[in-house]
Amino acid sequence: MAHATDTVTAADPLVIAGVELRSRLLLGTGGFRSLEHMAAAIEASGTALVTVALRRIDPAARGSIVDVLDAAQVRLLPNTAGCHTARDAVLTAKLAREAFGTDWVKLEVIGDDRTLLPDAPALLEAAEELVDAGFVVLPYTNDDPILARRLEDVGCAAVMPLGSPIGSGMGLLNPYNLRLIRERAGVPVVLDAGVGTTSDAALAMELGYDAVLCASAVSRADDPVAMAHAIRLGIEGGRLAYRAGRIPRRLHALASTPDDGIPAF
Amino acid sequence: MTIQLNGEERAVAPGTTVLALLDALDVPGGARGVAVAVDAEVVPRGEWETTTLDDGARVEVLRAIQGG
Numbered sequence: 001m002a003h004a005t006d007t008v009t010a011a012d013p014l015v016i017a018g019v020e021l022r023s024r025l026l027l028g029t030g031g032f033r034s035l036e037h038m039a040a041a042i043e044a045s046g047t048a049l050v051t052v053a054l055r056r057i058d059p060a061a062r063g064s065i066v067d068v069l070d071a072a073q074v075r076l077l078p079n080t081a082g083c084h085t086a087r088d089a090v091l092t093a094k095l096a097r098e099a100f101g102t103d104w105v106k107l108e109v110i111g112d113d114r115t116l117l118p119d120a121p122a123l124l125e126a127a128e129e130l131v132d133a134g135f136v137v138l139p140y141t142n143d144d145p146i147l148a149r150r151l152e153d154v155g156c157a158a159v160m161p162l163g164s165p166i167g168s169g170m171g172l173l174n175p176y177n178l179r180l181i182r183e184r185a186g187v188p189v190v191l192d193a194g195v196g197t198t199s200d201a202a203l204a205m206e207l208g209y210d211a212v213l214c215a216s217a218v219s220r221a222d223d224p225v226a227m228a229h230a231i232r233l234g235i236e237g238g239r240l241a242y243r244a245g246r247i248p249r250r251l252h253a254l255a256s257t258p259d260d261g262i263p264a265f
Numbered sequence: 266m267t268i269q270l271n272g273e274e275r276a277v278a279p280g281t282t283v284l285a286l287l288d289a290l291d292v293p294g295g296a297r298g299v300a301v302a303v304d305a306e307v308v309p310r311g312e313w314e315t316t317t318l319d320d321g322a323r324v325e326v327l328r329a330i331q332g333g
Contacts, residue, residue, distance in 0.1 A: 028332070028333040029331040029332060029333065030331050030332040030333050031331070032331060035331075038331060051332060051333030052298075052329050052330070052331070052332060052333065053329070053330050053331070053332025053333055054300060054327040054328065054329060054330070055327060055328070055330045055332075056271040056272075056325065056326065056327060056328075057271070057290065057292060057299075057326050057327065057328045058328075059290075059291070061328070061330075064296070064298065064329070065298065065329050065330060065331055066296075066297045066298035066329050070297075077333075079332060079333035081332050081333055091302065091305060091307070094307045095300035095301075095302055095307055095325075095327055096300065098300045098301075098307055098309060098310055099297065099298050099299055099300035099327065099328075099329060100297060100298060100329070101297065106333060108333075215333060
């Protein structure tokens with residue numbers, strides 16, 4: 001299943017905070033039925049960066065996710081999922097730095113449990129504090145071009161706007177805003193959240209996104225390994241198409257066969 | 266004395282260190298993916314052995330899980 005990706009090359013590298021990543025697919029680890037399913041999907045996805053979370057110890061838990069991820073030779077991106085305040089997110093990021101020995105963090109500050117949409121002011125506050133504390137901050141953000149710019153201004157290493165709410169699988173609901181974010185960003189942009197299937201990931205890449213982060217689309221698919229492979233190919237196709245330069249949309253037809261030399265019968 | 270461990274009361278001996286608490290919980294002291302906060306402050310790994318818990322301390326012991 002594993003094959004060399006041709007979309008992260010010397011001519012077209014993906015670099016976040018000075019680190020070159022070998023895949024444009026960032027994989028969330030939440031939602032897999034088992035660590036074995038997760039490991040198989042990671043391999044099929046070709047990902048180089050996966051999210052992990054911190055929760056209270058559970059004496060009944062079996063197996064170590066860190067051992068499985070180390071064996072997969074992927075970089076860890078701890079998240080602050082479940083945090084509703086800047087204070088909790090900052091403390092969680094600092095705990096994650098101790099736990100995993102990385103200063104990278106996927107910053108989430110959730111404003112509402114029903115939509116899981118980010119709390120913009122708290123997100124910006126936490127981002128600034130973590131950047132000042134030396135973290136490489138990758139914020140999960142709204143599809144708001146102004147907020148994305150503010151996050152970049154305070155020193156975030158990337159911005160990760162949502163396509164639609166976490167786990168909703170609704171794809172990219174506001175491609176216009178996502179394009180504006182892409183257009184103005186001076187740091188890598190990662191489409192985070194909302195991917196339901198391959199075409200959603202491909203569309204993000206066609207808009208010029210540098211990478212796609214998905215979790216549920218893979219982990220909750222009937223066959224996570226097959227979906228990991230499919231989304232990987234979608235991302236590769238989307239990136240190649242973006243670099244190839246698509247034709248403009250036209251209202252009317254434009255014949256591809258020349259008009260000259262049409263016979264008169 | 267009594268501490269609050271992950272939101273529940275737990276009796277521990279006076280002078281108990283963070284490392285001793287982890288041992289009692291069967292959490293390997295050298296394991297990656299484990300982090301400890303006491304009274305909403307991170308206790309760095311290098312200080313687990315020397316940090317003693319006070320009566321009433323609010324202790325959170327966290328570990329890596331799938332997520333995100």
